Amino acid sequence: MCSMSQEKTVKTTTDIDSLRSEIRDKSIRVIDVRREEDYKQSHIPTAVNLPLANLLSDDSPERVLKLVNAMGIDDETPVVVYDDTFGALASRVAWTLEYLGHSDVSLLETTFSKWKSLGLENDNKIPEIQSKNHSIHLKPEILATSDYLETSKDKPNVILIDNRERLNYLEQHIPGAINLPYRTLATQDKILRPKDDMKRLLDNRRISGNSEIITYCGSVGTLSGLAYYALKSVGLPNVRLYVRSFKEWKGLEKPIAKQQDANYWDLSAE
């Protein structure tokens, strides 16, 4: 397909078997982004804990650099991130590392619950970490700010994707956005669909490599972080995360679109 020609394959997820052997080889840093109390109970062996809330309390590059150094990650350390929230929280952390300039970060293909339910190894040992020195090479090309979004969203080659659930999208969204709910990206067992499957889905929606794609969700860029990796997984080259998402957009009183004249909420059995 010609529209896919400029896409290159990027490693976005790490499968269970690879992670287990990389842990055995001690060649990898695993980050568990769940809450501290969950991490303390059990986690994947050798994993360090970086709760998403901790990261979000201040995600300036300077602070992130400190966190990354403290986790013993330098520019060359392969990193795998996991969560128990269908990959969305892990994605947000992985994206932050990528933004800092880390080039080898991927998501575990499944969640911690699934890992455990498969009877795979886990423990509650807290690893001793030797601090390292990471550099800063920010990648602004993967970030969208509200100003950036406002000036670029109506350009013909820009696709804006809202990853919230359908009813929330219908109720209010950024004008011009299309809706790709985060649930669409996963399968029963894995946080992302197989590549061919994902490609077909996106192709149907005319989301292709010729465009710049910006993803957003409700507030902190988690669901849309997952979408960021979903798009990367099929090799789309030009994807940005609107990391402050709809919450900021609304707070700034920017224009909002709504699907009018229909009582869709009353179809929900919630």
Place this chain on the structure above:
Amino acid sequence: MTVSDLKQSYPDSPKPKINWARIEEAEDFANTVKLFRQGKYDEDSFRRYRLQHGAYGTRMTNDYAMVRIKLPAGEIYPHQLEKISQLSEQFSIGSAHFSTRENIQLHWVILEDVSEILRGLAEVGLTSREACGNSVRNVMCSPLSGVCPDEEFDSTPYALATARFFLRNPLSQSLPRKFKFNFTCCEKHGMVRMVDVGLIPQTRDLDGTIQKGFKIFLGGGLGNKSFVGYQLEEFTPEEDLLYTSIAVLRIFDRLGDRKNMARNRMRYLVNDMGWEKFQNLVLKERAIVRATQSVVTHLEVDPTPSIIKRPIRISDESGSSIPDGYARWLKTNTLKQKQSEYNSVFITLEAGDITSNQITALAMIIREFSSEGYARAGFVQNIALRYVHNDDLSRLYSKLLTVGLAKSGALTMAAPIGCSGTTSCNLALTNSHRLAKEIQRKFLELKLDQDDDLRDSSIKISGCPNACGQHGIATIGFFGGGGRVGKEMYPNYQMSLGGRSDGETMLGVTCQRIPAKRVIPVILKVIELFKQNKKSDDTLKDWMHRVVNGKEDSEIKSILDIRKALDSFTIPPTKEEDPDFYTDYGSDSSYHTKTGKGECAA
């Protein structure tokens, strides 16, 4: 080892007998949508194609569709429910909807995602093909067929065979209009006189051998103008079932009105021609069909009965206590089957809506409790779990309670029907869907589901005159419209009374217009009038039947007397006195009617 190697499977689960799907239709749909978006497919052809594949238009937008999944004879298996749950989360609104015609509908689906749903359905053998458009729609069968104490025999295999024969059959690809078959179990459970072809199983003694056959009703149907069907002949033997069906379809195909979309259902043809003429035509046509069809043309009726095997109980909870509400639920949601010790359990939903989590839970509950291993969709936006053993009922109730599926009143007046209305339909004038939910909540709050006098009555609501909510056959029926005071509009309903769909089928008689926000007090007032005037063993349904037929001798002698008693409810307050009166349910802005193009007649 990969994760997917460890997927849970249930080796004992029964498998569906028929695969309704064709995976290539998913691919074709995706390609056709692309061509349409590129302008290579004109609007009308695309709409016909889309409807043929079960994707209906959505209110005020061309970007979304409603996908209608057919459940022939209402049968639905646990793994199919799990797939639908997943599809509803991924591509719809996280809820699904059980319709009145044994379909499951996924609303607000992006047109470009429809093909993904078709793909998912194909994985579990389901289809939406010919669920909309001018085709043979889902073939229904009573949820009690096979277990009903009053039935002559189980019509399910005939319903399935009929569905199989006509699906993708060239004969039914381009009819003048949609065409519906309903099979039932017995007169009481009804719904055969309000449909193009309605069938009740019958037997007769032919020189000492019992012959199977059907009582067939033709030319009925609900809509802007409704008609009650006519019985074709005394007895139609089973070998004539297919010939009769083909003959009727051929006549409709040949003579049906292809120009006037508003009156082209077969019932108009029957009405215009007169029943006797139509009847003769069918009998003659059938003789031709019988003489000219190849011997290989026959219904593939699979008579193998379901295997009834009580699921193995893993944990013993015999000591656990029975939760509150069990007796009420048992009384209003379950029926004894003809098979001793077994029950059919009905799950009532609010206007047919169920969350994806509940669907997943339901799949496990079916595996755990139904000895036939699958469920059936019912006639009233509900679900039947059959072959539940006496000893398992209280445990089932506890289970349903934990997932919010134990609402009582399933088999009573407290389970109203509401079409989708302004939640998704282009033609709707009012939010009939939400109104049905509000009425149900009020009835359950007042415990009216436990009232034996009300049990066999019904409430059905349509959001426009087109009767998808079946208001014409309700004891108390409503269809939506707009009322006006000067420049202000308010949501309004036309109320009809005394409709029924059993052996004495009749259409409800128009009573008067009731403002939407007065509908609940009016229903309660009607019940009060009934209670004041009823005879000792009357039900509301019986009493209303006498009233609307002018045969009641109490204070309320006719529908005019009811109208008088309700007049005060119909006077609009000023907007200052009661602004809420001028808004519809589910909306806080002033009411105005707004409709788009309907697709029923596309």
